[in-house]
Amino acid sequence: NAGVTQTPKFRILKIGQSMTLQCTQDMNHNYMYWYRQDPGMGLKLIYYSVGAGITDKGEVPNGYNVSRSTTEDFPLRLELAAPSQTSVYFCASSYRSGGPRTQYFGPGTRLLVL
Amino acid sequence: QKEVEQDPGPLSVPEGAIVSLNCTYSNSAFQYFMWYRQYSRKGPELLMYTYSSGNKEDGRFTAQVDKSSKYISLFIRDSQPSDSATYLCAMITLTTDSWGKLQFGAGTQVVVTP
Numbered sequence: 001n002a003g004v005t006q007t008p009k010f011r012i013l014k015i016g017q018s019m020t021l022q023c024t025q026d027m028n029h030n031y032m033y034w035y036r037q038d039p040g041m042g043l044k045l046i047y048y049s050v051g052a053g054i055t056d057k058g059e060v061p062n063g064y065n066v067s068r069s070t071t072e073d074f075p076l077r078l079e080l081a082a083p084s085q086t087s088v089y090f091c092a093s094s095y096r097s098g099g100p101r102t103q104y105f106g107p108g109t110r111l112l113v114l
Numbered sequence: 115q116k117e118v119e120q121d122p123g124p125l126s127v128p129e130g131a132i133v134s135l136n137c138t139y140s141n142s143a144f145q146y147f148m149w150y151r152q153y154s155r156k157g158p159e160l161l162m163y164t165y166s167s168g169n170k171e172d173g174r175f176t177a178q179v180d181k182s183s184k185y186i187s188l189f190i191r192d193s194q195p196s197d198s199a200t201y202l203c204a205m206i207t208l209t210t211d212s213w214g215k216l217q218f219g220a221g222t223q224v225v226v227t228p
Contacts, residue, residue: 004157040122040220040221041220042118042120042202042218042219042220042221043158043202043218045215045216048215058215090157090158092157099146099163099165100145100146100148100163100165100206100214101206101208101214101216102148102160102163103160103216104159104160105157105158105159106157107155107156107157108155108156108157
């Protein structure tokens with residue numbers, strides 16, 4: 001199993017540009033999540049999905065959009081990039097049942113908006 | 115006030131020392147208490163978790179939860195340079211439909227020097 005994979009690993013965007021961060025999991029997890037991590041701030045939930053076709057906002061959704069057409073894929077779209085979106089983005093997935101719903105994280109995408 | 119407070123460090127210890135990490139929280143409804151380890155430029159991975167109050171031991175790692183004080187701890191015995199990482203506490207309350215939002219602390223950077 002590859003687990004959770006994310007592409008690209010690193011990207012530089014100019015202000016106003018758009019991009020899609022890709023996330024794929026091969027564990028047949030129902031739940032998927034997008035977080036951003038800023039230095040000293042921990043992980044903030046951007047969006048999450050409880051299954052194909054179902055998504056909902058997290059703590060910091062402004063400036064982002066998501067879709068979930070399949071169980072495996074959960075892309076994150078940035079429209080009109082701003083310097084405040086410079087961060088490290090992590091995708092994660094988990095089962096719907098069992099214990100604390102352990103989340104499995106991808107390796108992250110580093111985004112720099114200039 | 116943040117729901118979960120964690121000192122960001124860095125915490126520097128010599129090899130072989132005991133590392134002591136802790137978090138405080140304000141939401142008494144949290145049910146599961148987790149510690150994630152994050153190596154530099156990698157995604158977080160679950161180290162261990164505890165359900166409700168008490169202690170849990172896994173090799174050199176011991177997790178403690180004191181719900182009456184809203185305080186959790188992680189101890190690393192006989193620390194090794196390979197333990198150098200950022201340790202994030204996380205907590206979750208599960209709703210009746212099995213959904214739960216994971217609340218993370220800011221993470222404590224630990225450096226174990228040879």
